[in-house]
Amino acid sequence: MNAHDTSFHGRMDDGIEPGKALLHVDNISLSFGGVKAITDVSFDVLKGEVRAIIGPNGAGKTSMLNVINGFYHPQEGSITFRGEKRAKMKPYQAASSGISRTFQNVALFHGMSTLDNIMAGRTLKMNKNFFWQMWRYGPALQEEIEHRKVVEEIIEFLEIETIRKEPVGTLPYGLQKRVELGRALAAEPDLLLLDEPMAGMNLEEKEDMSRFIIEVNQQYGTTIALIEHDMGVVMDLADRVMVLDYGKKIGDGLPEEVQANQDVIDAYLGVSH
Amino acid sequence: MFYREAGQYKATYEADSAKFPIFQDKLFIWAYLAIGFIAVPFFGNEFFLGAIMIPFLVFTLAAIGLNILTGFTGQISLGTGAFMGVGAYACYKMTLAYPDVNILIFIFASGIFSAIVGMFFGLPSLRIKGFYLVVTTLAAQFFLEWAFIRIPWLYNYNDSGAIEVPQREAFGIIVTGASASAEVRYIICLAVVVIMTWFASNIISGRIGRSWMMIRDMDIAAELMGVRPLYAKLSAFAVSSFYCGVAGALMVFMWLGAAEVESFDYNHSFEVLFMVILGGLGSLLGCFLGAAVIWILPVMIRDWLPPIVDAITPFTINSSQADLVSDIIIGVMIVVFLIMEPLGLARLWAIIKQKLRVWPFPY
Numbered sequence: 001m002n003a004h005d006t007s008f009h010g011r012m013d014d015g016i017e018p019g020k021a022l023l024h025v026d027n028i029s030l031s032f033g034g035v036k037a038i039t040d041v042s043f044d045v046l047k048g049e050v051r052a053i054i055g056p057n058g059a060g061k062t063s064m065l066n067v068i069n070g071f072y073h074p075q076e077g078s079i080t081f082r083g084e085k086r087a088k089m090k091p092y093q094a095a096s097s098g099i100s101r102t103f104q105n106v107a108l109f110h111g112m113s114t115l116d117n118i119m120a121g122r123t124l125k126m127n128k129n130f131f132w133q134m135w136r137y138g139p140a141l142q143e144e145i146e147h148r149k150v151v152e153e154i155i156e157f158l159e160i161e162t163i164r165k166e167p168v169g170t171l172p173y174g175l176q177k178r179v180e181l182g183r184a185l186a187a188e189p190d191l192l193l194l195d196e197p198m199a200g201m202n203l204e205e206k207e208d209m210s211r212f213i214i215e216v217n218q219q220y221g222t223t224i225a226l227i228e229h230d231m232g233v234v235m236d237l238a239d240r241v242m243v244l245d246y247g248k249k250i251g252d253g254l255p256e257e258v259q260a261n262q263d264v265i266d267a268y269l270g271v272s273h
Numbered sequence: 274m275f276y277r278e279a280g281q282y283k284a285t286y287e288a289d290s291a292k293f294p295i296f297q298d299k300l301f302i303w304a305y306l307a308i309g310f311i312a313v314p315f316f317g318n319e320f321f322l323g324a325i326m327i328p329f330l331v332f333t334l335a336a337i338g339l340n341i342l343t344g345f346t347g348q349i350s351l352g353t354g355a356f357m358g359v360g361a362y363a364c365y366k367m368t369l370a371y372p373d374v375n376i377l378i379f380i381f382a383s384g385i386f387s388a389i390v391g392m393f394f395g396l397p398s399l400r401i402k403g404f405y406l407v408v409t410t411l412a413a414q415f416f417l418e419w420a421f422i423r424i425p426w427l428y429n430y431n432d433s434g435a436i437e438v439p440q441r442e443a444f445g446i447i448v449t450g451a452s453a454s455a456e457v458r459y460i461i462c463l464a465v466v467v468i469m470t471w472f473a474s475n476i477i478s479g480r481i482g483r484s485w486m487m488i489r490d491m492d493i494a495a496e497l498m499g500v501r502p503l504y505a506k507l508s509a510f511a512v513s514s515f516y517c518g519v520a521g522a523l524m525v526f527m528w529l530g531a532a533e534v535e536s537f538d539y540n541h542s543f544e545v546l547f548m549v550i551l552g553g554l555g556s557l558l559g560c561f562l563g564a565a566v567i568w569i570l571p572v573m574i575r576d577w578l579p580p581i582v583d584a585i586t587p588f589t590i591n592s593s594q595a596d597l598v599s600d601i602i603i604g605v606m607i608v609v610f611l612i613m614e615p616l617g618l619a620r621l622w623a624i625i626k627q628k629l630r631v632w633p634f635p636y
Contacts, residue, residue: 109490124499136475
């Protein structure tokens with residue numbers, strides 16, 4: 001794929017074979033002052049899989065995602081993405097290397113329309129300079145139209161054609177979550193991080209969202225790491241599950257293995273002392 | 274009934290993302306331009322053009338500048354007056370150094386100086402936001418005012434401390450100085466404002482404008498989508514200050530004719546901020562509406578209120594008392610708008626348009 005090809009591929013070409021590790025997290029420790037959010041956690045995400053991260057509230061799941069896309073800088077440990085070991089990295093660098101995410105509490109651009117929000121996801125793909133944009137003519141207009149076509153593909157995929165021009169602030173919660181997924185997809189990520197994509201949804205919306213996640217994974221081969229509390233969804237969607245509790249990894253493996261893991265059961269149900 | 278989009282289908286994305294997708298809107302814009310460029314200078318007298326329309330256009334341009342920063346990027350600034358001053362002094366120094374160059378070139382070039390200064394004072398925005406940023410931009414205001422007084426080189430060592438606009442020509446017509454006609458100055462201001470409004474609307478609807486709005490709405494998510502806060506914020510400061518600088522140059526060269534440091538004090542910063550708030554944050558149309566209300570309304574009240582009061586009541590008031598009345602009205606309007614309609618007159622206008630589109634069947 002050359003750099004000027006603007007058609008939608010779903011993800012960048014990362015040159016990593018399916019089944020090999022796309023992301024390596026090694027011995028990460030993160031603390032805020034005296035609070036240890038994550039303690040010595042290692043795991044990997046294989047290319048093309050759906051990796052779930054679960055755990056009780058406050059276990060450090062969202063902190064883990066924040067470490068992966070550069071919001072937090074861990075005190076110890078290293079992250080290797082696409083074979084490159086990263087030092088301290090800024091969120092926009094993570095974005096340009098192919099990591100995209102959605103947020104637990106919807107973080108859409110509320111003053112903008114659905115269309116503009118998803119166009120915002122294309123920011124990194126657009127490069128025409130200020131002086132072309134000033135005239136909105138020639139290459140700048142061309143670029144705008146090409147990316148609009150891609151965005152329309154995503155809108156069609158997510159079945160949100162009717163709200164294309166609505167300001168996202170006025171949309172119901174379920175649709176906002178869907179628009180946010182669209183925005184993350186528009187960046188054509190290699191690794192898509194979903195922070196509780198089903199939170200607060202009704203059954204039908206959950207089914208829709210699950211369908212979109214599976215389709216993204218299978219159609220485009222996008223690798224997905226998701227945090228979710230709905231165990232039914234996690235066990236159905238995920239290829240492998242990692243369990244965190246109080247910032248420590250207590251379980252990792254296939255959904256069935258994790259379900260049978262005594263530590264995990266104790267963490268969720270509590271254990272009598 | 275006449276304002277309806279039924280039957281106007283868009284077959285391309287280009288047509289769908291046009292600035293005025295509805296045919297009637299296009300018609301209105303051309304009508305406004307025709308009125309502005311032909312009817313107003315033809316029928317307007319010296320007072321109407323010189324004291325109402327030219328300052329209205331100057332403040333509109335400054336409001337667009339501030340709106341780019343405050344309305345579209347979410348960085349509140351109180352340095353507008355000073356950035357206008359930078360433009361004015363830069364234009365003055367340049368035209369003294371090179372008297373033969375077309376003054377219009379210098380008016381645009383002065384925006385570049387203002388943009389550089391604005392970017393410098395925009396640096397704190399990378400670390401702080403909200404009220405704290407307001408304070409640092411206020412520091413820019415006071416520092417630059419100090420510079421305009423204490424650096425005599427800026428006003429060419431005049432005894433009065435003021436800059437006086439020399440007579441300059443463009444395309445063989447006298448455009449600045451005492452003998453320039455109001456019509457010519459008005460047409461130049463209008464042309465600059467129209468062109469720069471068009472540029473602003475293009476930038477805002479493109480990638481750069483979108484990245485500004487992303488920073489405004491949710492800076493964390495913006496960073497994650499690949500927007501670099503450094504570039505987005507500083508480019509907003511630069512473009513905003515460029516507009517303010519050009520507005521400042523126009524203010525002195527096309528309107529005031531002479532200016533000293535009081536012309537760029539913080540009152541102007543507040544005035545422009547009120548225009549933006551009243552007109553509508555994040556709307557270019559709002560800049561025109563806000564400037565119109567805050568500049569033209571007091572002039573009308575000053576001229577019309579005293580005779581009306583004389584005629585219908587036993588009291589008499591003079592024009593300075595009428596100014597107080599307009600202060601009260603504008604103050605109340607700002608408070609009411611902040612509470613009832615934070616998006617200002619432009620939002621009201623959008624609501625009216627929406628109602629017109631579906632009239633007479635509201636569903």
